[in-house]
Structures are given as structure tokens and as C-alpha cells.
Amino acid sequence: MLIDLHAHSHLSKGCDLEPRAVLERAAMFGLDAVAFTETNTQDGCDELFEIGAKSKVKVFVGLELVTDRGQYLCFFPKPELAPEPVQMWGSNREKPWSAAECLPKVKALGAAIVAARPFDRDVPNPAMDYVRSLSGVLCAVEGYNAKVKQTANDLAVEAADVLKVPCVGGSDARGSLDEMGRGATFFKRDVLTQAQLVEELFKGDYWPVMAGELPRLTRPGEAQAQRKGGGGGGKKQHRRGGRR
Numbered sequence: 001m002l003i004d005l006h007a008h009s010h011l012s013k014g015c016d017l018e019p020r021a022v023l024e025r026a027a028m029f030g031l032d033a034v035a036f037t038e039t040n041t042q043d044g045c046d047e048l049f050e051i052g053a054k055s056k057v058k059v060f061v062g063l064e065l066v067t068d069r070g071q072y073l074c075f076f077p078k079p080e081l082a083p084e085p086v087q088m089w090g091s092n093r094e095k096p097w098s099a100a101e102c103l104p105k106v107k108a109l110g111a112a113i114v115a116a117r118p119f120d121r122d123v124p125n126p127a128m129d130y131v132r133s134l135s136g137v138l139c140a141v142e143g144y145n146a147k148v149k150q151t152a153n154d155l156a157v158e159a160a161d162v163l164k165v166p167c168v169g170g171s172d173a174r175g176s177l178d179e180m181g182r183g184a185t186f187f188k189r190d191v192l193t194q195a196q197l198v199e200e201l202f203k204g205d206y207w208p209v210m211a212g213e214l215p216r217l218t219r220p221g222e223a224q225a226q227r228k229g230g231g232g233g234g235k236k237q238h239r240r241g242g243r244r
Contacts, residue, residue, distance in 0.1 A: 001187040002209065003033040003060070003197075006073060006116060006142065006170025007180070011036070011044040012064075015174045019048055022173065022180060023057045028155065029181030033058035033191065033196050034172075037077070040066055040092070042079045049080075059100060060197050064116060066092070067099035070127025073114040073142070073170075075243050077195040078127075082109060096125060103137050112201035114168055115142045119155040120148045131159050143167025144208035148180035168201075169208030184209045 007022060008015045019036065026034045034057060036048050045061040052059025062075040065085060076082040088105060089097045096201035107113060115138050131141065141160035144167065146151050160167045173179035188205035191197050200206065 001032045001182050001190050003035060003058075003115070003187060003191065004031055004171050004173075004180070004184045005035045005060075005062075005168050006037050006064070006183075007034050008038060008146065008170045008172075008174040009036055009040065009048070011021045012038040012174065018171065019059075019237040020055070021050050021177055023051070023059070024057045025177045026057045027055075028228060029058060032034060033060055033182065033185055035060040035062050035197070036072075037062040037064045037073050039064050040085050042076070046080045057176075058191075060191075060194055065102060065197060066125075067097055067102055068096040068125050069099035069130045070118050070125065071140075072099075072106075073116050073117040074080065075114075075194075075197045075198050076109065076111045079107065079194065082111070099127075099130070103134065103218065104200060105135055110198070112139045113137060113202070115150050115156070115159075116142045116170075117145045117152065117156070117172070118142070118159060119152040120145070122148075123151070129159075131156075132162050135163050136164045138163060138165055139204070140168050140206075141167050142170060142208075144169035144183050144210055145170045146170070146171050146179065146210075157170075164205060166204045167208045168206060169210065172178060181211060184211060 008019050009019045021233045048059050063072050065072045065074050069219045118131040141156050143157040168185040169183040171183045186207050186209050228239045
């Protein structure tokens with residue numbers, strides 16, 4: 001089963017994508033499901049589930065938690081019952097929430113936690129090597145984010161190897177529908193419910209997939225590395241291990 005585990009809609013600040021349009025585009029690329037991981041919120045999950053009930057592409061819901069040491073995709077068995085981050089830690093307008101405080105709390109609430117784009121220097125406060133200290137906290141690392149440079153994705157894969165956890169993939173679609181279909185996660189088993197998604201994330205039988213048109217890169221060496229890694233015009237599974 002092919003699931004984009006990292007996508008956004010108008011429920012995220014700075015994103016104008018309509019959920020129905022995201023699902024229609026996902027269907028064009030043969031995706032079976034999309035997980036909407038809105039920034040710092042799951043408010044609106046009822047709307048997303050209702051839309052998903054009428055779509056041939058299934059809908060799952062998570063949140064992308066932005067902290068002082070990286071971003072994390074958090075998936076709850078029942079997102080409609082999970083407290084909002086602002087309810088637990090107050091406003092983050094003055095300073096970002098503390099990863100050291102937030103992540104253990106989220107895990108204690110039963111969420112599966114995935115480190116998102118941990119080595120991407122283009123976002124504020126990337127996790128970088130801090131992610132390597134999160135053994136027992138993370139169930140996976142985002143080893144392929146379609147908007148991140150290949151070198152950063154490679155470092156994420158290496159961190160997953162150190163932690164002995166699997167990698168996931170996603171499009172991280174936010175700015176345009178054209179970003180959909182460029183990354184996903186292949187699950188060994190079918191995932192039919194939100195609770196089952198969380199169970200499967202903990203089990204670890206999945207792999208990142210590079211699909212669709214590859215993102216533009218600025219350095220020829222990186223472009224050559226991506227061409228060797230896979231991708232191109234059609235959907236293609238891309239399983240990566242650490243660099244040898």
C-alpha cells in the first residue's frame with residue numbers, strides 16, 4: 001500500500017491547498033492514501049476524515065510538530081481525542097516548544113513519532129545530530145522528503161541506521177499541487193484505519209518511495225547522485241540503506 005505520510009492543506013498556516021484537490025492529485029499518481037500532517041495542529045481532523053470517506057484515496061491525519069530541535073510527524077490512534085499542542089505547552093510565538101519536553105509527552109499519549117527532514121538546513125532549528133539521541137522515542141525517520149536535497153536525505157538515512165529504525169517517505173506538499181506524487185511510503189500490509197496506521201508505523205514493515213518528477217537540485221554532483229538513486233517520470237519504489 002502506497003501512502004504519502006507528509007502532506008499539508010489549508011488547515012496549515014501558509015498553505016492554500018484544498019484537501020479534495022490534494023486527494024485528486026494523489027489518485028493520479030496511484031497513491032492509496034494521504035496523511036495530512038498539518039503544522040502544530042490536528043484541529044480540522046473531522047473535516048479531513050469526512051472528505052476521505054467520500055474519496056477513493058484514504059485519508060489519515062497526523063500533525064507536524066515544530067520544536068526547538070527539529071520537526072516531527074506525530075500520528076495518534078484517535079487524533080480527534082488528542083490534545084492540541086498549544087493546550088499542552090502554551091503559545092510558541094515567543095520561542096519554539098522544547099523537543100526534550102514535547103516528544104516524551106507525545107509518545108506517552110500513544111503517538112507514533114517520525115523525525116521529519118532532520119538534516120534540512122533550509123528550515124529553522126533543524127534537528128541535525130540531535131535526532132541520533134532519540135532512541136526509543138522515534139519509530140522512524142523521514143529518509144526521503146521530496147523537497148529536501150539528496151545529501152540531507154542521505155544523512156537522514158544514516159541516522160535511521162544508527163537508531164535501527166526504518167525510513168518513511170513523503171512529498172511534504174504545501175505550496176502547490178504539483179508537489180504531490182513525488183514521495184511516499186510503501187507499506188507491506190494494507191492500512192485501513194487510523195489506529196492501524198499507528199500500529200504499522202510501530203511494526204516497521206515499510207520503505208520510502210521516490211516517485212514522479214525529482215526536485216530541482218543546484219549542484220551537478222547531487223543531481224548525478226539522484227539519477228543513480230532512482231526516480232524519473234513514473235512511480236518507482238526507492239528503498240535505501242545507509243551509505244557504504
